[in-house]
Amino acid sequence: MDIPTIETERLILRGHTPEDFPAFAAMWADPVVTRFIGGAPLSEEDAWAKYLRVAGHWALLGYGFWSIVEKASGQRVGEAGILNVKRDTNPSFRDVPEIGWGLLPAVHGKGYATEAVKAILGWAEDHFGKVRMVCIIDPDNTPSLRVAERCGFHEYARTTYKGEAIIILERLPA
Amino acid sequence: MVPPILETQRLILRALARADFPFYAAQRADPVVMKYIGKGDLLSEEEAWLRFQSMLGHWSLMGYGTWAVEEKFGGKYVGSIGFANKMRPKEHPASGAPEMGWSLGASAHGKGYATEGVAAALAWGREFFGAGARAVCVISTGNDASIRVAEKSGFRQFATATRYGLGRLVFEREL
Numbered sequence: 001m002d003i004p005t006i007e008t009e010r011l012i013l014r015g016h017t018p019e020d021f022p023a024f025a026a027m028w029a030d031p032v033v034t035r036f037i038g039g040a041p042l043s044e045e046d047a048w049a050k051y052l053r054v055a056g057h058w059a060l061l062g063y064g065f066w067s068i069v070e071k072a073s074g075q076r077v078g079e080a081g082i083l084n085v086k087r088d089t090n091p092s093f094r095d096v097p098e099i100g101w102g103l104l105p106a107v108h109g110k111g112y113a114t115e116a117v118k119a120i121l122g123w124a125e126d127h128f129g130k131v132r133m134v135c136i137i138d139p140d141n142t143p144s145l146r147v148a149e150r151c152g153f154h155e156y157a158r159t160t161y162k163g164e165a166i167i168i169l170e171r172l173p174a
Numbered sequence: 175m176v177p178p179i180l181e182t183q184r185l186i187l188r189a190l191a192r193a194d195f196p197f198y199a200a201q202r203a204d205p206v207v208m209k210y211i212g213k214g215d216l217l218s219e220e221e222a223w224l225r226f227q228s229m230l231g232h233w234s235l236m237g238y239g240t241w242a243v244e245e246k247f248g249g250k251y252v253g254s255i256g257f258a259n260k261m262r263p264k265e266h267p268a269s270g271a272p273e274m275g276w277s278l279g280a281s282a283h284g285k286g287y288a289t290e291g292v293a294a295a296l297a298w299g300r301e302f303f304g305a306g307a308r309a310v311c312v313i314s315t316g317n318d319a320s321i322r323v324a325e326k327s328g329f330r331q332f333a334t335a336t337r338y339g340l341g342r343l344v345f346e347r348e349l
Contacts, residue, residue: 018235048261053224055231060192086223 003058006066008119011112013066013080016054020067023076024051032105036141039164057083063127065100068116070107078103080116082124082133089161093134093168097124100135101147113147121151121171130173136166175237180294185287187241187255187294190230194242197251197279198226206280210317213338232258238302243278243291253278255291257299257309267333267344268310272303275311276323288323296327300349307349315341 003015016024025047027033034041042050057064065081080101086094099120101113124133135153137144145167153169160166180187190198201207202217202225217225232239240256257272264270274295276288299309311329313320321343324331329345336342 043263045261045263048259049224049228052228052231052235055234056227056229057231059230059234060227086220088218088220 003064003066004123006119006123008115010071010110011116011119012069012071013116013119014069015058016051016065016067016079020076021048021051024067024079027078027102027104030105033102036138036144037100037102039162054081063097063124066116066120068103068112070112077107077112078116080113080120082120087136087161089136089166089168090159091157091168096132096134096170097128098134098136099124101144108143113144114150117147117151132173133171135169136161137169139165139167175233177233177239177241178298180241180298181246182290182294184246184285185252185291185294186244186246187291188244189233190226190240190242190254194251195223195226198222198254201253201277201279204280206283207277210314210320211277213340229254229256229258238272238299240275241291241295243282243287245282252282252287255288255295257295267335268312271308271310271346272299273310273312274299274329276320283319288320289326292323292327296349303349305349308346309349311345313343313345315343 006013025044028042028047028050031041054065061084063082065079067076068078068080069075070077078101083098083100099117101117103113135148137148148169151171153171155167156170157168159168177189199219199222202222205216208214208216229240236259238257240254240258242251243253243255244250245252255276257274260273262269274292276292278287311324312335313324324345329347331343331345333344334341335344
């Protein structure tokens, strides 16, 4: 499956390549990144399984996660995309596309996440039509909650997932 | 990379498809199948879905991977067989070589399917990795059925390992 490339003012969103794996593994071994996503840094072996999953998700479902490349530096600075991972949550959102994002601490605070998520929401509307979308965020992750709000998401439930508190947010079609 | 289709006397090895997932998930929730896999824990549907995606993604990224095993007569999905790079730590005796794995649903046990499918995968692997390349497999201590499959398939045990506090036997062979 050819993963589409999306360009924004400052970013390029493209599929992961085999050469991305060291940067991918380094990002997921960073406790600042995993503090609000998953809760613990990943070993190289676990990062590899996660990396393989991204390619499998695209192949199976025709959508998934992109690598985010900063145009100015040409560096991979994070990832964002749309997921269906059959999460066991209550309330359940199993049939609703879920959006997610994660950026390296070095580029936090520049508005990159908002820029990438808005671009992905545009792609999603072309791909799925006007549909409801969700995201889950740790209640202490204030920067990500602000990204979600700027992109039109609103809280609709608070629950736990794998023993951690989460907020589920939704974005209703315009 | 689209996985090639391999045919044996009784089996077809082909790409995993979305329609296989319910059968895969059912096997990952069956204590008979899971007894010697990982910690022996049953997988939730969510956990099974992540593994299923990884198996598919392995083909796209590495050009080799795990096939769905289908019974020729009736077309039923009975399990999976293939090669993986598991990115094991360098100190693990199975590190650095393509690792074979196989897993069949309980109703397909005891028929020689694993040995039959592994032979077809090994023949493909000889072409892909090159004759003489080393392949490995890792089997839980006590999993006598799989140990027999490995031995019949030309693997020799050369090391042991521990995972989750449980014993593992590590096998190798030349392709």
